[in-house]
Structure formats: C-alpha cells, structure tokens
Amino acid sequence: MLGNVSDVKQKEAINAMQSALMSGDEEAGKQAWQQFLDSVVQTVKEDYEMFETDKRVLVQRGYRQLTKKEEEFYQKMIKAGKSADPKQEFTDLLSTESAMPETIIEDVYRELTEQHPLLSRIKFQNVKYLTRWILNDHSKQSAAWGEINSEIAKEITSSFKTIDVNVCKLSAFAVIPKDMLDLGPIFLDNYIRTILREALYCALEKAVLKGSGKSEPTGLNRDIHKGVDFNSETGYPKKTAIKITSFLPKEYGGVLARLAVTETGRMRTFDRVTLVCNQVDYLTKVMPATTVMNMNGTYSTNLFPFPTDVVRSNELDTGEAILFLPEEYFFGLGGSKDGTIEFTDEYKFLEDQRVFKIKLHGNGRAFDNTVAIVLDISALDPAYITVLNKKEEVVA
Structure with missing residues (x-):
C-alpha cells in the first residue's frame, strides 16, 4: 500500500517505465528505469530509518524474515559489492555455487501473481534451473490391445511438446549505491526483489499478450496453428480479429x-x-x-x-x-545456473555505486492455437433490455 511520498514516486516511475516500453522509445526507457531505481533506493532508506522504531510496519511493507541460505547469500553479495575488485569477488561467489536461493525467486513469483490479475490467471510455473520443459498438448490418446510396436510409441510421443526455457533471457540492470550495502541483508533483499518484481511484470504482461515468439515468449494474439509460417524477423503472425x-x-x-x-x-x-x-x-x-x-x-x-x-x-x-x-497458457520462468545476479562493467559508474545485472530465463506459449x-470490440453496442410486445388475439 502506498503510504509515503517515496512510494508515490515509485508508482509514478513504474507507470513511466510502462509507457516508455509501450512507445518503444529506448532513451525514455533508460530514464524511466533510472527514475524507478532512484525511487526504490529512497524508499528502502526511509524504511531503514524506522527499522528500530516500528518493525511491524516493515513487515506490512513487504520486508520478510530471511532464511539462513538467503542471509548467507546477501552477506556474500554485500562483501563482494564493497570489495575493491567486485567483479573478481562475484566470479568467486558464483564459482562456489552460491547462486541466488530459489526461495527469493519464488517469493517474487508469489507477489507477481497476487498483485497482477493477468499473471495470476495464467499457468505460471517456476522451473527453477531447468532449461527445457515438456508439455502434454492434450491430444486424445487411446490405449489399444495388441503387440507392442513403434506406431503406438510414436503416437504417444507425439502428444508432447517441448518448450526451450533457456532460449529467452530477461535482463535488467540495477545500480546499488555503496551506502545501501551498509543497511544489511533484509533491506538489500527488499531492494532486489522490488527490482525483479517490477522488471518481470513490465516484460511478462506484454509477452503473454503480444510476444512474437522470436527470442521472447509467444503471446496470446499470435497464430501458432500447426504448419504456420514462422518469420525469422517478426516471429509468428498475428491472429485475425x-x-x-x-x-x-x-x-x-x-x-x-x-x-x-x-x-x-x-x-x-x-x-x-x-x-x-x-x-x-x-x-x-x-x-x-x-x-x-x-x-x-x-x-x-x-x-x-x-x-x-x-x-x-x-x-x-x-x-x-x-x-x-x-x-x-503455460509460462515457465527460472534462474540461471550461472547466477541470477552478476556484477557488470557494461555501464560506467561513479565510485560510490555498483552496477549489477539481474537475469532470468523463461518462455511461454499457449497449448495450441484454439x-x-x-x-x-470497436463496434461493441451498449447493453439494453429487450421487451417483446406481443399482441393477443381476441376470440369472439
């Protein structure tokens, strides 16, 4: 619930980010994303100031008790972020199999489905670190008595489809001021989850509805009937309305x-x-x-x-x-075995900031074209009550 000025600014920044994504304006998108990051930083810092005075409010605002594994992950991340050579520290961190705990991503999934009606209705599946997911396409299979032969095996096998989850990658950059690392794991967790949640929401809703299927999920508005031509540039064609x-x-x-x-x-x-x-x-x-x-x-x-x-x-x-x-409609989303969060030097940054890349793999599509x-609905008429006037015949 929006309770202070920073929360309102954060909401405004999210709306600006969505508008920029819809317009396709890359520069506006970068500015909106930076505005959003700044608003999250400000909100977390304000929440930190009330930490000792009212912990109940923090729980209501989405801060949670970390598991032991989550606590250890964030502690190592804080150490790496403060290091003089953060890139090497992150390389060492990932090499020790200290990837982001699955419970963090699962919590983000839960918040997404609770807060956004469209995402709460689709078949949203945490595939963890799997790269492929097998779906039953619901085609009717009949058992038959007789000798076991290749035709039966072929028929049964044809009822499954494979989605390559690893083929689509969603990335977002997060700028973390060094002084935020001093706030500790609980507040860093809230910052990371907020960025993940909003980045995923903006990308997922558009993908579920309008994704082309080319290096991104296949949207509900796409024609995916068997034998349809897939364009290497534009993906699947749009359905006729x-x-x-x-x-x-x-x-x-x-x-x-x-x-x-x-x-x-x-x-x-x-x-x-x-x-x-x-x-x-x-x-x-x-x-x-x-x-x-x-x-x-x-x-x-x-x-x-x-x-x-x-x-x-x-x-x-x-x-x-x-x-x-x-x-x-199935959507599989999960982390990368190489780490969900990694240090990046793709952006130049000031000495008091660290830039990280957050990445997730996923894919989605409808079971079939129907x-x-x-x-x-451009010509949809208003509803009205129909009254039938029936004249009764009078018998002499």
Missing part, C-alpha cells in the same frame, strides 16, 4: 464455441473464460455492453451470459481484446 457487436448469448456463445474444440478436433470443457482489454475500452465499450439498469433503479454489472473474468491491461491497443482460457481469440 473477430468482430463482435454484443455479448448477447447467441453471438457470444458462437465465439466461445471456437474455444471448445482443440486443434486436434477434441472437445474441450471449461467453466470460465478471461477477457482482456485496455482501460479505455473497458470504460467505453465493455462496461456499457455488460451493464443495465434493473427494476430497482440501480445498475446490474458484469452481465455476461457465460462466466467471464474481465482483466484490464494497457498493453492492448484500443479496439482490441483477447478472449482466452488462462489454464491453457486457446485464445483476438476480438475487434
């Missing part, structure tokens, strides 16, 4: 039916779907199309004929929405 004008049962049911059959022709059962649109479209299109005034003079909202969770994401363009089955539908 289906235009809808209402959420009335007949029209909406027809759209939902497209999700009910997999690429292999098997029927798929589901009880809820998720609809993603940006904030403007929600207020001007989706909300009016799912809200009516009832007999009591008050408004009834979220009136979908089929259970639908609406999630807002400003990564989508105006007039565009994505309808999908969240449990049918998991998601792109909708054109």
Whole structure:
C-alpha cells in the first residue's frame, strides 16, 4: 500500500517505465528505469530509518524474515559489492555455487501473481534451473490391445511438446549505491526483489499478450496453428480479429464455441473464460455492453451470459481484446545456473555505486492455437433490455 511520498514516486516511475516500453522509445526507457531505481533506493532508506522504531510496519511493507541460505547469500553479495575488485569477488561467489536461493525467486513469483490479475490467471510455473520443459498438448490418446510396436510409441510421443526455457533471457540492470550495502541483508533483499518484481511484470504482461515468439515468449494474439509460417524477423503472425457487436448469448456463445474444440478436433470443457482489454475500452465499450439498469433503479454489472473474468491491461491497443482460457497458457520462468545476479562493467559508474545485472530465463506459449481469440470490440453496442410486445388475439 502506498503510504509515503517515496512510494508515490515509485508508482509514478513504474507507470513511466510502462509507457516508455509501450512507445518503444529506448532513451525514455533508460530514464524511466533510472527514475524507478532512484525511487526504490529512497524508499528502502526511509524504511531503514524506522527499522528500530516500528518493525511491524516493515513487515506490512513487504520486508520478510530471511532464511539462513538467503542471509548467507546477501552477506556474500554485500562483501563482494564493497570489495575493491567486485567483479573478481562475484566470479568467486558464483564459482562456489552460491547462486541466488530459489526461495527469493519464488517469493517474487508469489507477489507477481497476487498483485497482477493477468499473471495470476495464467499457468505460471517456476522451473527453477531447468532449461527445457515438456508439455502434454492434450491430444486424445487411446490405449489399444495388441503387440507392442513403434506406431503406438510414436503416437504417444507425439502428444508432447517441448518448450526451450533457456532460449529467452530477461535482463535488467540495477545500480546499488555503496551506502545501501551498509543497511544489511533484509533491506538489500527488499531492494532486489522490488527490482525483479517490477522488471518481470513490465516484460511478462506484454509477452503473454503480444510476444512474437522470436527470442521472447509467444503471446496470446499470435497464430501458432500447426504448419504456420514462422518469420525469422517478426516471429509468428498475428491472429485475425473477430468482430463482435454484443455479448448477447447467441453471438457470444458462437465465439466461445471456437474455444471448445482443440486443434486436434477434441472437445474441450471449461467453466470460465478471461477477457482482456485496455482501460479505455473497458470504460467505453465493455462496461456499457455488460451493464443495465434493473427494476430497482440501480445498475446490474458484469452481465455476461457465460462466466467471464474481465482483466484490464494497457498493453492492448484500443479496439482490441483477447478472449482466452488462462489454464491453457503455460509460462515457465527460472534462474540461471550461472547466477541470477552478476556484477557488470557494461555501464560506467561513479565510485560510490555498483552496477549489477539481474537475469532470468523463461518462455511461454499457449497449448495450441484454439486457446485464445483476438476480438475487434470497436463496434461493441451498449447493453439494453429487450421487451417483446406481443399482441393477443381476441376470440369472439
């Protein structure tokens, strides 16, 4: 919860960072990232000042009790950061298999899924240090009596897909002032986790929705049907949007039916779907199309004929929405065996600062092409109550 001026500035910096990423302005992105780092530093320092006076507040603000392994990791990191030759110290640190404990990354995952509705709905999996992940593509397999032969083995094997988690790497640079190293492991942990969390959020949400599949995850708006042409420059092609004008049962049911059959022709059962649109479209299109005034003079909202969770994401363009089955999208994310945090000299820095690179490997995609539908909601009509006026015949 935002409780002080630094927190407000941090929120503003995060919004600026998201806007810069959406615009593609690299220079604005660098400035927004630096603004964000500065705001986190200021927040952590202010929290440190209240450490002895009110520890309960720190717990409420996201600081946690470290495990023994986490404590040892941060102590070694602090020692390396203060060293006259930090690059060598970090090399030694990683060579002793003192990589970032998995519990730190797991905590970041938990906060991501708790705070961001879209990420809380997809199948988000911590793959730890694995580089490949095998998925069952849900194709129907039938057992058959008879002799064991290669055809049966081939059929069963074909029902699995492999995702190369290591192929996509997410990197972020963190500038840590030397005086912050003096605050100790608990505060350094909060600083690192905050940077990881926000960097991941900004990158993950866009990737889940619009990733091209080229050196990044494959988004829900991409056409991944079997045999589709993959462009070495632009990745998978975008899906063609289906235009809808209402959420009335007949029209909406027809759209939902497209999700009910997999690429292999098997029927798929589901009880809820998720609809993603940006904030403007929600207020001007989706909300009016799912809200009516009832007999009591008050408004009834979220009136979908089929259970639908609406999630807002400003990564989508105006007039565009994505309808999908969240449990049918997999995202594997984990650390690197070479270390999640490493010292870098790619940036020139002042004597009182240390620059570190934070890196994670991951990949994601839908199970097949029928998991998601792109909708054109630009002509979505407001909802209204239909009254049928039936004239009764009078029998003489």
